Amino acid sequence: GAVVSQHPSWVICKSGTSVKIECRSLDFQATTMFWYRQFPKQSLMLMATSNEGSKATYEQGVEKDKFLINHASLTLSTLTVTSAHPEDSSFYICSAIFGGQGWGYTFGSGTRLTVV
Amino acid sequence: QKEVEQNSGPLSVPEGAIASLNCTYSDRGSQSFFWYRQYSGKSPELIMSIYSNGDKEDGRFTAQLNKASQYVSLLIRDSQPSDSATYLCAVNMRGAQKLVFGQGTRLTINP
Numbered sequence: 001g002a003v004v005s006q007h008p009s010w011v012i013c014k015s016g017t018s019v020k021i022e023c024r025s026l027d028f029q030a031t032t033m034f035w036y037r038q039f040p041k042q043s044l045m046l047m048a049t050s051n052e053g054s055k056a057t058y059e060q061g062v063e064k065d066k067f068l069i070n071h072a073s074l075t076l077s078t079l080t081v082t083s084a085h086p087e088d089s090s091f092y093i094c095s096a097i098f099g100g101q102g103w104g105y106t107f108g109s110g111t112r113l114t115v116v
Numbered sequence: 117q118k119e120v121e122q123n124s125g126p127l128s129v130p131e132g133a134i135a136s137l138n139c140t141y142s143d144r145g146s147q148s149f150f151w152y153r154q155y156s157g158k159s160p161e162l163i164m165s166i167y168s169n170g171d172k173e174d175g176r177f178t179a180q181l182n183k184a185s186q187y188v189s190l191l192i193r194d195s196q197p198s199d200s201a202t203y204l205c206a207v208n209m210r211g212a213q214k215l216v217f218g219q220g221t222r223l224t225i226n227p
Contacts, residue, residue, distance in 0.1 A: 093159045
């Protein structure tokens with residue numbers, strides 16, 4: 001249980017274009033989702049927290065106009081990287097809180113973004 | 117002081133031995149603690165969660181929490197080469213929904 005599906009698993013795009021990454025909770029309702037970025041050999045860096053039906057809360061230093069987050073339903077959150085540049089190339093991972101007994105955080109499989 | 121600190125390693129352990137991974141955290145009011153395993157190029161997968169002081173065992177894995185010392189550890193018994201990965205300590209801090217991650221410890225199990 002508590003499965004999060006993330007798509008696409010990898011994407012290559014040209015500089016200046018936008019890329020959308022989807023994160024779906026398959027067997028539970030995800031009121032709260034998180035978006036992380038991970039550079040090679042580094043840990044996960046939280047970009048933002050999104051709550052269903054409200055604006056995302058961005059961490060300090062993360063440009064909200066560049067990384068658009070939408071959490072319009074209890075099962076879907078999207079991250080759009082707008083006007084992508086090579087420095088945005090990274091591994092993006094979504095996560096969601098699942099409830100009930102043994103609550104915790106489950107992670108999507110990640111999206112490898114390469115901007116050329 | 118970082119919110120969550122781990123020894124980045126690398127930690128090298130012979131097959132069959134016990135691997136010991138350590139983590140300290142800064143917020144004394146932290147409630148929930150998690151250990152994740154991450155293979156290269158993959159997303160983290162949950163190994164253990166622990167919420168109260170003491171030990172929690174699950175198969176070859178034992179998590180230990182000492183809130184007074186603000187310390188959480190993970191022991192892996194009978195280490196296998198497949199345990200070679202980066203282990204991430206994550207803490208849910210007081211009053212927050214988000215998880216804060218340590219920098220991860222790279223573990224290598226040598227056959």
